[in-house]
Amino acid sequence: MKYVIGIDLGTSAVKILLVNQEGDVVQEISKSYPLIQEKTGYNEQNPEDWVNQTVAGLSDLMRNFSGQPKDIEGLSFSGQMHGLVLLDLNNEIIRPAIIWNDTRTTVECEDIYAKVGRDQLVNITKNSALEGFTLPKILWVKKHEPELFARVNKFLMPKDYVRYKLTGKLHTEYSDAAGTLLLDVPNKKWSKEICNSLDIDIGICPPLVASHDEIGTITKTYAKQTGLGLSTRIFAGGADNACGAVGAGVLEDGKTLCSIGSSGVLLSYEKNGDKDFQGKVHYFNHSAPDSFYTMGVTLAAGYSLSWFKETFASEESFESLLSEIKSVSAGSNGLLFAPYIVGERTPHADSSIRGSFIGIDSSHRRKHFARAVLEGITFSLNESLQIFRENGKEIETIISIGGGAKNEEWLQIQADIFNSKVVRLSSEQGPGLGATMLAAYGCGWFDTLSECADKFLTVEKEFTPHKENMETYKELFKLYQEIYRKTKDLNKKLVNFRDE
Numbered sequence: 003m004k005y006v007i008g009i010d011l012g013t014s015a016v017k018i019l020l021v022n023q024e025g026d027v028v029q030e031i032s033k034s035y036p037l038i039q040e041k042t043g044y045n046e047q048n049p050e051d052w053v054n055q056t057v058a059g060l061s062d063l064m065r066n067f068s069g070q071p072k073d074i075e076g077l078s079f080s081g082q083m084h085g086l087v088l089l090d091l092n093n094e095i096i097r098p099a100i101i102w103n104d105t106r107t108t109v110e111c112e113d114i115y116a117k118v119g120r121d122q123l124v125n126i127t128k129n130s131a132l133e134g135f136t137l138p139k140i141l142w143v144k145k146h147e148p149e150l151f152a153r154v155n156k157f158l159m160p161k162d163y164v165r166y167k168l169t170g171k172l173h174t175e176y177s178d179a180a181g182t183l184l185l186d187v188p189n190k191k192w193s194k195e196i197c198n199s200l201d202i203d204i205g206i207c208p209p210l211v212a213s214h215d216e217i218g219t220i221t222k223t224y225a226k227q228t229g230l231g232l233s234t235r236i237f238a239g240g241a242d243n244a245c246g247a248v249g250a251g252v253l254e255d256g257k258t259l260c261s262i263g264s265s266g267v268l269l270s271y272e273k274n275g276d277k278d279f280q281g282k283v284h285y286f287n288h289s290a291p292d293s294f295y296t297m298g299v300t301l302a303a304g305y306s307l308s309w310f311k312e313t314f315a316s317e318e319s320f321e322s323l324l325s326e327i328k329s330v331s332a333g334s335n336g337l338l339f340a341p342y343i344v345g346e347r348t349p350h351a352d353s354s355i356r357g358s359f360i361g362i363d364s365s366h367r368r369k370h371f372a373r374a375v376l377e378g379i380t381f382s383l384n385e386s387l388q389i390f391r392e393n394g395k396e397i398e399t400i401i402s403i404g405g406g407a408k409n410e411e412w413l414q415i416q417a418d419i420f421n422s423k424v425v426r427l428s429s430e431q432g433p434g435l436g437a438t439m440l441a442a443y444g445c446g447w448f449d450t451l452s453e454c455a456d457k458f459l460t461v462e463k464e465f466t467p468h469k470e471n472m473e474t475y476k477e478l479f480k481l482y483q484e485i486y487r488k489t490k491d492l493n494k495k496l497v498n499f500r501d502e
């Protein structure tokens with residue numbers, strides 16, 4: 003039997019999948035690493051943690067593997083998007099990576115609009131200037147840490163750094179390059195215009211390849227450390243949301259995905275890169291050849307639930323915390339939650355907004371808060387879905403992936419709030435599975451990714467909207483939407499009271 007490996011470098015952990023030629027997930031390994039949060043709005047990670055935990059995970063996987071290393075034909079990557087890894091001339095790391103949910107760069111986003119022009123930026127990159135993207139982070143380091151910036155020779159995104167360490171070959175690929183705000187998205191090349199307007203040397207941008215392009219093989223050092231063979235072919239891989247879309251079969255018009263990891267994403271396939279969403283949703287290159295996708299992002303989706311669990315139920319599992327919500331009806335007895343605990347992206351790009359519970363009553367217990375958190379995260383994703391529907395997309399089925407897809411009550415809440423059928427696949431590990439599919443396609447096991455999806459992906463369960471809950475949520479969604487407008491100014495004033 004032949005196998006492929008998919009490495010998904012998430013925010014909370016690296017998840018590694020071993021899949022056989024039949025598409026069966028044979029092994030699943032997860033190794034976590036910390037977030038570094040020095041100040042409010044700051045989110046960093048140590049790239050060496052990513053590498054060490056990936057190597058540790060691969061070693062575990064190879065120790066448990068009963069076949070020969072040469073049976074593992076291909077390996078590819080999926081990774082958290084937008085994170086800035088800065089390398090010097092010797093390809094050594096210059097500072098910790100500033101990652102996707104860091105919101106320190108509001109001023110740099112304003113600078114980008116002032117110097118590039120909003121229309122020009124959206125024409126070239128198809129996206130707005132958002133704090134999470136890579137370019138504002140580059141400008142922040144240039145301005146605040148000039149002595150470090152002077153040493154920069156190249157930047158990479160997170161999974162590109164791990165791939166570089168394992169292979170010695172340095173690249174990025176189109177789906178992650180799209181999230182930098184430096185890529186001419188329709189024409190798939192780094193933008194000279196944007197680099198020139200912002201006085202950035204285009205030479206710091208890494209060479210570009212496609213997600214299914216072969217990069218090389220593992221170095222002898224890492225082969226020894228992990229137990230992987232020198233014959234395993236390594237393919238570039240993609241941004242986690244692009245890979246999630248591959249791993250959920252979002253490979254043709256009309257297919258839509260909901261991914262709840264640390265972030266939350268509502269994503270829809272686009273054949274072409276020439277539509278105009280005026281930067282209201284993200285518009286990126288897909289990992290599937292010559293295609294695109296649009297998406298709206300909730301910054302703290304699974305992260306809101308993790309925060310709630312860590313703060314109020316740290317000794318318990320997600321399963322035990324969420325088992326309580328079955329006895330709470332839709333609407334959490336009048337309790338609403340807005341998941342803006344690290345700011346928000348879609349539809350309110352706002353780094354100073356913060357979360358709220360509205361309507362706390364003395365009868366509320368922890369179970370009401372837990373359900374309200376799930377409902378609030380889902381309402382936030384529904385705002386992105388609403389933008390898609392207002393732009394003429396007909397969405398009747400949504401494939402749900404990520405940690406959030408583990409819980410059946412939440413999948414039912416998604417169906418009821420989205421007013422759509424929600425599908426769970428046999429593995430919720432969409433990005434990791436997408437990475438294995440890129441490796442399988444790269445190895446020539448299939449002529450197209452769609453053929454691979456037909457073989458690898460199985461629907462496990464479908465959730466259809468319950469009419470009564472759907473009506474309740476329709477009303478509550480209108481109230482939820484008022485929260486942003488009504489708490490925006492309050493939160494601006496509270497900024498001064500937050501710890502530095």
Ligand SMILES: Nc1ncnc2c1ncn2[C@@H]1O[C@H](COP(=O)(O)OP(=O)(O)O)[C@@H](O)[C@H]1O
Binds near residue numbers: 012013014015304408
């Ligand atoms: N059993 C569960 N039920 C519901 N949600 C869960 C469960 N386990 C984890 N999660 C959620 O999934 C998130 C992690 O999802 P994952 O896709 O692994 O994220 P990432 O790729 O960002 O590391 C957590 O933040 C948590 O909120």
Ligand SMILES: O=C(CO)[C@@H](O)[C@H](O)COP(=O)(O)O
Binds near residue numbers: 012013081181
């Ligand atoms: O910033 C984005 C997308 O624009 C995030 O989706 C990151 O890509 C992180 O993903 P997860 O760790 O939540 O999977």
